Amino acid sequence: MTVFLVTIMMITGCTTVPAPQQHRKVYISEENGKYVLYRNDSPYVIKGAAGFEQLQYLRHAGGNTIRTWDTLDLGRILDEAHANNIAVIAGFPMPSSNYLPFYNDSARVTHQYSAFRDIVQRYRAHPALLMWCLGNEIDFPYSPRFRKFYKAYNRLLKMVHAEDPDHPVTTALINFNRRCLYNIRFKVTGLDLVSFNIFGELPRLRHNLDKFSWFWKGPFLVSEWGINGPWESASTAWGAPVENTSTKKAEQYRQLYEQFMPVEHPRFLGACIFYWGSKQEGTHTWFSLFSEEGAVSGTVQEMQYLWTGKMPPHKAPALKYMLLNGKGAMDNIIFRPGTTQTAEVLPDGISGDSLHVRWEILEEDWYTKNRYEPNTRKPAVPDSLQLSARELQAVFRTPAKEGPYRIFATVFDNYGNFASTNTPFYVTGQ
CATH class of the missing domain: 2.60.40.10 (Immunoglobulins)
Structure with missing residues (x-):
């Protein structure tokens, strides 16, 4: 998820946008070595959730932003978010860069371009829109055989900025990926900030940011964060990942946020917890912060405390x-x-x-x-x-x-x- 960058040196890998900040609905300003996201001329720190369910409870818990991955039902999501005073990071779904049959097919690439342009034109003036996310975990490789991927990506990025100069554009990487950051710096023109989907690697984020600051010093968003995924967990002898109780997971979410989320970092613009709703991933409970019926987990209550300083009167079962x-x-x-x-x-x-x-x-x-x-x-x-x-x-x-x-x-x-x-x-x- 990218945020609109106005003044930023070339070393960040983002381009400088010449239009005045006051003409934009959403923009990023660099002030005394710190990046600040502005929305409607007011500083805005993203207290977000990845998902598009339970928006009324998100507002009640102190959250202010959701992140989506595609444009399906985007109009309804934006309307519901606006009704709950929630901003939306709207995602554009793209095939992974290594799916070359797509990027080598000019007709399919052209169709994608037209479809994305229609979406931007349709929703660019919606009051709930915060920014666009062009691709989720699509990877940014080095090899020259990906030239057509970069051509398609840069053309889309240029189009989004041209059609909607009011909102930033980002992309979401898997973890803090130096290789991707190198290639974004040299091969991508115009990203306003970089976003990270990061789970088990979150404790190393501060270290990685500091160690790589010689090359990249731009603003960033943690677009997904959470407990270790099934791919990062202990497993049985036959390879079934072992899932903690929701009580233990709630403790881990709070510990991760309090100890490892770099909220004090001058380039940090916010974070989105994963997953605000109920979904199947490994199991139907691994990342689901709500039950299938909409009941509330201990993790949601912990986030309410982290966002507002207050716990609800009745704690979830332990x-x-x-x-x-x-x-x-x-x-x-x-x-x-x-x-x-x-x-x-x-x-x-x-x-x-x-x-x-x-x-x-x-x-x-x-x-x-x-x-x-x-x-x-x-x-x-x-x-x-x-x-x-x-x-x-x-x-x-x-x-x-x-x-x-x-x-x-x-x-x-x-x-x-x-x-x-x-x-x-x-x-x-x-």
Whole structure:
């Protein structure tokens, strides 16, 4: 996500825009060695969330910005955001730079250009628009064979600035990627700032910014941040990532923000937590800050505290862990098919009498088209496996089909809050 840069040296890799700042709705100003984002002539620090759901609660929690990844339903999202006094970083979806069949096809590139121009013209005057994000994790390689990618990218970037000089343009990189920053500096003309999608590498961000400041000193946005993803976590013997309880994740989010988010850095313009809503990624609970019904997690409450200094009156349920027949996820739990097993959730200081639990057994989310197209829906639910449930305990029958599974417990209180935990297990043949 880029923010509009007005005065910036060539070493930042961004171009200087000559129009006066006061003529822009959104711009960046460099003031005494510090970059400041302005929106409608007032300083604006992004307290953001990646996602486009639960906007009313985002405003209630003290957030002010959302980030989207594509233009689907953008008009409705902008309208809803404006109604909630939320700004929008609108994303343009682009094929990865290494998808050369697209960039070598002039007809497809031309179609993309026309479609993006129509979007800019349609929404450039919307009061909720904060900036444009041209591509998400598309990568910026070096090899000359990517020349047509850079030609297409620069043409799009020039078009967005020409059609909408009122709003900055950014792109989102995976982590703090020096190679991409080098190539943006030398091969891309006009990005106003650089954004980082960063999870397990967040603790190293300050160090990386300082070590690379000899080359790049421009403003930046943390466009996605959060706990370690499934690709960064411990796993079972068969490769199923082990997910922490939502209680533990809430603690980690707060620790990450307080200890490692570089809010004091003079080039920092804000950050967007991932994911404000409910989504399938690895599991349907890994990054989801809300349940599928819209219940609120402990992480949302922690962000409310970080943004406003106040916690809500009723904290989300707190969980220690889940056990299957007394074993945890790292015990590499293996069952025979069609056998009866017991699951138990251990709460942390909250009586089970005030809670109700939804139990689910799902196939492991392993089977994707490719690494660029993760599943967006929950895996299939095997039928008739739950035999009985009483408060925080359940008895279930293991699936007949061999393979990897997970058992999930989603714990709700009476105040619209939830907590979640799950344990992977494997079913072997007879």
